[in-house]
Amino acid sequence: MPRLDRRNRMTNIYPLAAPLGRVLLALIFIVSGLQKLGDPAGTAAHIASGGLPGILVWPTILVEVVGGVLLAVGYQTRLAALALAGFTLLAGVLYHLVPAGAAEGMAAQMQIISFMKNLSITGGLLFVFALGAGAWSVDAKGQAAPAAA
Numbered sequence: 001m002p003r004l005d006r007r008n009r010m011t012n013i014y015p016l017a018a019p020l021g022r023v024l025l026a027l028i029f030i031v032s033g034l035q036k037l038g039d040p041a042g043t044a045a046h047i048a049s050g051g052l053p054g055i056l057v058w059p060t061i062l063v064e065v066v067g068g069v070l071l072a073v074g075y076q077t078r079l080a081a082l083a084l085a086g087f088t089l090l091a092g093v094l095y096h097l098v099p100a101g102a103a104e105g106m107a108a109q110m111q112i113i114s115f116m117k118n119l120s121i122t123g124g125l126l127f128v129f130a131l132g133a134g135a136w137s138v139d140a141k142g143q144a145a146p147a148a149a
Helices: 014-038 040-049 054-073 077-102 105-131
Strands: none
Touching: 014 040, 014 054, 014 077, 014 105, 040 054, 054 077, 077 105
């Protein structure tokens, strides 16, 4: 684990940023996936409203819950982040951007805002994909510690 430096308090929070960021990104997927388990038929109907087969409810739940847990604990983090980024972008286009074109007024604005949130989440996931899990992750446990100077 990185040594905490009393002279520069800002660097003291660096080791916390990666695990906290991973957990915060993962929460939306874990909670959303678990909520879908409460009403799979309703979720299937919603999926079908975007032009996809409703049977995709089960892979959707699997991607959200398993991908979210993998991201949170930092195991196979890059793969999980990339899968969740693709999922989030596709969901944003099908369930927010496309419906925004058919909506008017405030409803259209809310769909665009939701689409932009999906884009932001996708961006955060791409950062995780590019930089890896960071500190306090299962992935980091398998890496050799840096040599002392």
